[in-house]
Amino acid sequence: MMAHLPFLPVLIPLVTAVVLLIATKADIAVKRSISALSLGLLVTAAAGQVLVSDDGIVRVYRLGDWPAPYGIVLVLDRLAALMVVLTSVLAMPVFLAATSGTDERGLHFHAFLQFQLMGLNGAFLTGDLFNLFVFFEILLLASYGLLVHGGGLQRARAGIAYVVLNLSGSALFLIALGLLYGFLGTLNMADFGVALQAVKPEDQGVVAVMCALLVTVFLLKAAVLPIGFWLPHVYTAATLPVAALFVIMTKVGIYALLRVVTIGLLAAPFTAGLLQPWLTWLALGTIVLGATGMLASTSLGAVVANLVLVSGGTLLLAVAEPGAGSIAAALYYLVQTTLVTAALLLLADVLRRQRGEAEDRLVAGPRLQSTTVAGLFFLFFGVAACGAPPLSGFIGKIMVMQAMEGSAHPALIWTALIVSGFVAALVLARAASVVFWEPGAPDGTDKRDVSLVPASGLMLALGLLTASIIAVSVWAAPVASYARAAAEQMLARDAYVSAVIGDPAAVQRERRP
Amino acid sequence: MEVLVSVALGVLTATGVYLILRPTTFSVVLGLTLLSYAVNALIFFGSRLNAGAPPLSVAGLSNQTDPLPQALVLTAIVIGFGMTAYLLVVALKAKAESGTDHVDAGETR
Numbered sequence: 200m201m202a203h204l205p206f207l208p209v210l211i212p213l214v215t216a217v218v219l220l221i222a223t224k225a226d227i228a229v230k231r232s233i234s235a236l237s238l239g240l241l242v243t244a245a246a247g248q249v250l251v252s253d254d255g256i257v258r259v260y261r262l263g264d265w266p267a268p269y270g271i272v273l274v275l276d277r278l279a280a281l282m283v284v285l286t287s288v289l290a291m292p293v294f295l296a297a298t299s300g301t302d303e304r305g306l307h308f309h310a311f312l313q314f315q316l317m318g319l320n321g322a323f324l325t326g327d328l329f330n331l332f333v334f335f336e337i338l339l340l341a342s343y344g345l346l347v348h349g350g351g352l353q354r355a356r357a358g359i360a361y362v363v364l365n366l367s368g369s370a371l372f373l374i375a376l377g378l379l380y381g382f383l384g385t386l387n388m389a390d391f392g393v394a395l396q397a398v399k400p401e402d403q404g405v406v407a408v409m410c411a412l413l414v415t416v417f418l419l420k421a422a423v424l425p426i427g428f429w430l431p432h433v434y435t436a437a438t439l440p441v442a443a444l445f446v447i448m449t450k451v452g453i454y455a456l457l458r459v460v461t462i463g464l465l466a467a468p469f470t471a472g473l474l475q476p477w478l479t480w481l482a483l484g485t486i487v488l489g490a491t492g493m494l495a496s497t498s499l500g501a502v503v504a505n506l507v508l509v510s511g512g513t514l515l516l517a518v519a520e521p522g523a524g525s526i527a528a529a530l531y532y533l534v535q536t537t538l539v540t541a542a543l544l545l546l547a548d549v550l551r552r553q554r555g556e557a558e559d560r561l562v563a564g565p566r567l568q569s570t571t572v573a574g575l576f577f578l579f580f581g582v583a584a585c586g587a588p589p590l591s592g593f594i595g596k597i598m599v600m601q602a603m604e605g606s607a608h609p610a611l612i613w614t615a616l617i618v619s620g621f622v623a624a625l626v627l628a629r630a631a632s633v634v635f636w637e638p639g640a641p642d643g644t645d646k647r648d649v650s651l652v653p654a655s656g657l658m659l660a661l662g663l664l665t666a667s668i669i670a671v672s673v674w675a676a677p678v679a680s681y682a683r684a685a686a687e688q689m690l691a692r693d694a695y696v697s698a699v700i701g702d703p704a705a706v707q708r709e710r711r712p
Numbered sequence: 713m714e715v716l717v718s719v720a721l722g723v724l725t726a727t728g729v730y731l732i733l734r735p736t737t738f739s740v741v742l743g744l745t746l747l748s749y750a751v752n753a754l755i756f757f758g759s760r761l762n763a764g765a766p767p768l769s770v771a772g773l774s775n776q777t778d779p780l781p782q783a784l785v786l787t788a789i790v791i792g793f794g795m796t797a798y799l800l801v802v803a804l805k806a807k808a809e810s811g812t813d814h815v816d817a818g819e820t821r
Contacts, residue, residue, distance in 0.1 A: 329784055336791045343798055347805075355806035359737060359815065362799045366744050367732065369795070370751045373788055377755035380781065 205260040205275040207244040208320035216313035234309040245284040252280040257698035268387035274326035277685035282323040292660035296440040299654035304349045315341035328386040345441045357436030375412040389699035392466030421452030424484040434504035439548035443541040461689040478519035485512030490622040499547040499559040510536040525602040526686035532595035539583045542664040563637040585623035591672040724750035737803040748792040
């Protein structure tokens with residue numbers, strides 16, 4: 200069982216999804232129980248991975264027992280374990296929130312959710328670039344289904360745009376992979392770095408362009424300026440629990456970028472400096488775009504979508520200067536921002552249910568029923584989202600700022616981080632005053648679907664996320680030191696390479712014309 | 713041969729990109745199909761153009777071609793096919809609800 204641990208987070212959702220598809224006609228309660236059982240197993244497996252991987256050994260799972268770099272491998276290290284556990288922890292509140300009615304608006308919500316988790320976990324665990332593409336497609340196909348879940352023209356339109364965008368992204372991904380394979384003769388991530396070092400000088404230009412193309416695809420997934428405009432459009436079209444799950448999808452782009460940079464691009468001198476001149480500026484641009492978007496947002500969902508853009512930009516700042524300190528800061532920030540933005544989206548769903556036709560738009564609506572509870576949640580998540588002390592947002596932002604002290608433009612980066620936090624505080628405060636303090640009509644005269652208001656699953660989900668955010672804030676030191684160890688492990692390339700392919704010099708390579 | 717293949721890939725890609733930028737979903741789907749043809753052919757040619765070489769390791773045969781791109785391209789074709797089918801379903805749904813094939817149908821803002 201322990202030997203198969205790296206594969207479990209892929210296998211559990213896959214089996215569950217297949218069972219759920221067989222049980223399409225079953226009662227929703229049955230589907231929920233199957234999904235809940237699987238999530239419980241998944242969280243256990245993910246927690247087991249974190250505990251096991253904390254000894255610093257890179258564990259390799261060879262599918263079909265083919266030797267790397269010829270066969271496909273799954274690689275479990277601290278980073279992969281951290282991302283998998285974050286995904287599983289996020290999946291639980293999303294599941295609970297969906298049981299408050301969202302999952303009844305279509306037949307296959309839970310199956311899509313499980314396929315999405317399979318794709319996410321696979322993308323985090325795989326050690327092969329083409330396999331990464333395949334898992335990307337699995338998670339995207341599930342996300343297409345989840346996005347249009349609930350129906351309606353707006354969702355169908357956003358769905359078309361999102362599918363076309365991602366199909367174009369996949370085409371770019373395949374072009375990069377096809378040509379990289381043509382030049383390097385390998386798609387294994389560990390071997391990728393080794394092969395990059397052996398590229399002949401006359402081929403270096405083309406290979407650098409292909410690496411840049413690969414990075415572009417990941418930047419598209421991470422929603423970075425100039426190819427990040429899709430994000431608010433898609434997040435606001437999806438039902439809010441689905442949008443909360445989508446928060447982790449931009450982080451897949453950041454993860455893939457981190458992985459390819461540390462294992463591949465940094466290994467060879469001609470690609471090591473490929474991103475630095477660009478990435479910082481793109482990241483700063485993304486933060487400015489997100490902050491401006493927040494000011495212009497007309498709904499709570501759009502505010503949070505733009506907040507996701509800002510946090511993506513902040514993470515990219517750290518990727519632009521890959522060092523142990525900056526990657527560790529980015530990992531801590533990634534964990535907390537994922538939890539906080541997802542929590543805000545679920546809270547928006549709670550408010551939407553109480554506001555009738557006003558939904559989550561920032562207009563005066565009916566008087567809320569649970570002002571105190573919802574208001575306290577809003578205050579808590581808002582403080583964490585805008586980076587004010589004492590919660591995790593503040594700790595994460597301070598860590599990123601400290602790590603950026605030695606970068607090329609510390610003053611600019613600090614200004615961007617502080618101002619974007621200020622804008623977030625301003626926008627969230629304005630949103631709260633509209634939603635909580637400006638009742639549009641006296642009680643009872645507004646059209647409101649009362650059946651939507653009691654949402655125990657949603658409240659439980661918010662409680663779970665609150666507990667996670669408190670845990671990440673109170674135990675910031677252990678989480679940060681785990682992140683630090685993960686960052687150091689990523690930068691220790693030799694250990695990863697020798698775990699996956701053994702002695703690079705002993706690998707038999709095909710001679711290319 | 714190399715020139716012919718490069719020009720064919722270039723024309724396919726250019727046509728695909730042009731069609732993707734058209735305002736009706738039908739053209740966009742056609743464009744994506746052409747683009748994926750170009751990409752699949754590109755992966756296939758990633759093992760270089762060598763005619764008359766089997767993708768097998770046969771004793772006594774010195775002229776072989778790399779079998780991996782052929783496996784990759786099969787995966788890519790299947791995935792691209794599935795995605796395009798899904799896109800068509802969503803596009804049909806949007807057309808049924810809005811009555812038009814325009815990509816901005818039912819734009820509210």
